[in-house]
Amino acid sequence: MSGKRSPARRPTMKDIARHAGVSQSAVSFALNGRPGVSEDTRDRVRQVAEELGWRPSTAARALSGEGAATVGFVLARPADTLGVDSFFLQLVSGIQEVLAERHLGLLFQVVEDVADECAVYRRWWAEHRVDGVLVVDPRTDDPRPDLLDGLGLPAVVIGGAPDVRHPGLSTVWADDAGAMASVVDGLHALGHRRIVHIAGLPGLAHTERRVRTLRAEAERRGLPEVRSVTTDYSDAAGAAVTRRVLRGDAPPTALIYDNDVMAVAGAAAAAELGFAVPADVSVVSWEDSALCRMVKPWLSALSRDSVEFGRTAARELTALLDGGPARAVRVPVPRLTERGSTGAARDV
Amino acid sequence: MSGKRSPARRPTMKDIARHAGVSQSAVSFALNGRPGVSEDTRDRVRQVAEELGWRPSTAARALSGEGAATVGFVLARPADTLGVDSFFLQLVSGIQEVLAERHLGLLFQVVEDVADECAVYRRWWAEHRVDGVLVVDPRTDDPRPDLLDGLGLPAVVIGGAPDVRHPGLSTVWADDAGAMASVVDGLHALGHRRIVHIAGLPGLAHTERRVRTLRAEAERRGLPEVRSVTTDYSDAAGAAVTRRVLRGDAPPTALIYDNDVMAVAGAAAAAELGFAVPADVSVVSWEDSALCRMVKPWLSALSRDSVEFGRTAARELTALLDGGPARAVRVPVPRLTERGSTGAARDV
DNA sequence: TTTAGTGGCTAAAGCGCATTAGGGTCACCG
């Protein structure tokens, strides 16, 4: 009835104090569970706050030293690269789940490269915008841990190996090395001797881990014709590299792709070249998603629970925000879901 | 040398004032381009601020009435639904581009349904967290415009039709009706008479628009065997519906899918059933992405520039934040990129 | 009876900024 045309005013603690007939400080004590008010008053205040639909102004909270109730997440990828990638949305969705419970906001930003990412961290810190950040795509020789350490910004590195040089940062990681070893193991058992690993971006920590492990495994088994090729993760690169290696002399009999997009594109490229999957060449995707079940044959893939990965990372960050110690948490080794794209190596 | 172990302190305007030998107010005037200081002083203050790496505390800014310098974006989708969807990441990336220029943050949240989404808006508003929001997936009978209007929270609805009932909200929309008409036109010209539209979620405004238009076009041309089937956008649903309609009597000769994921899954399902694409059945995807070029034949698709779509939406929102009037902006009609999946209808 | 607590509350200060109301100083006009 009252013509609610003018945008409603936000209720403040002052309003609550007035309605409840107490001082602002009493309201603050009551609402924050601090001693200094009787249970009676506390209940009354709580009730009034509820009725008024009061919520603490994050700005005011942040200003009086309580932190911004927000964590940051920066994705450093050129716009066109983040096309068909299920990993990040799932990761974020898991992160959200945990953050939402604690009413923590997620400040999200997409930038071009790591330098820009660092700039964003500096800005966020100076602007007092976030209490902590989640860092993805760790690199070999990464400037971010040093920066965040210096700023004193709590952070969880997602996908990096435990970093002894930065005891302030938590790490959540998957055992790529172990997974790679087991994949090579499986392929070797199937008779594969010539294996090419179509890797992701060079410089990324997990790319390097996989590449190193593959090389080590190959040496251990005495397989000279096993190697990695780095790419930019795009479908185009996946297809291009596939064509190149299959056209060479003594083409590989097994291909390991670092993501689903390249695996699908690569499998298609192989088929075009007349290589049957898996009769002529086996294909493994290091990322499972609906994509892997959209092509014929379905692609064998390493599955990991990206949503849970996100949850774990967020939990580590909240623990850090609560003053807990930094930790290195390993999530379960991704396991290979065998589908139709892997089989015994053709006799050479 | 000075043992920078303790996390650096954020410089404040007080620090600048001290270094520059002026009052805080002078600093404020200087830094915000307000009159009241000489150009000399202004430059000096700017320089000091620069040296100290000062950035305004958003908390303090927000508290003194300047807004939170942040806009919100809520995605109401169950976690497992947001798998292989290139649209949102691209949209967000476009949004970011515009927001970053103005140093506006993007608060991002994933929730289960629209009710939760509304709760998030209320909370954000009460907590003074955002200055405006971007709303996606508008529905028929949507509670959000009313809510946002009531809260006085500036908002841009992405993908909705212009809404005369909420003159406070801007709208950025694509002409689905026109696009649908032109697709039907093209298929009709190729001889197709039995067309099935495998649509997205019922209740979504653009789904309804497309469904309505398709029906109208069919009636206009006297095609009784043209219809829409709604789904949940998943690959599974796309494949299932495809199988169902192709197995029926008088199967359709053309299929229009509301997204790329369903189109690819559907095309695969058709192939499995022995329907050659496009000889037996033509396939059109209402979303273009790398996915469409990962299958054989490549899928004809309606391409729109999602990144630009995001930019446009963000620009409208910033205009709104600047006090500009609400507008309804139409982005270019998506155009059909003809690829190998569409062809003349087989003689019936 | 005084003294020391103690529980329940209020007043006041401070966080970092924007903004309003003045307070000097100088040049210019009458």
Next chain:
DNA sequence: CGGTGACCCTAATGCGCTTTAGCCACTAAA
């Protein structure tokens, strides 16, 4: 030579919250 702006600048206030200091009444101990 006093008056009047214009120009630069400072002091002080408020935004909504947390927190410290302190007040008052009442009880328990000395």
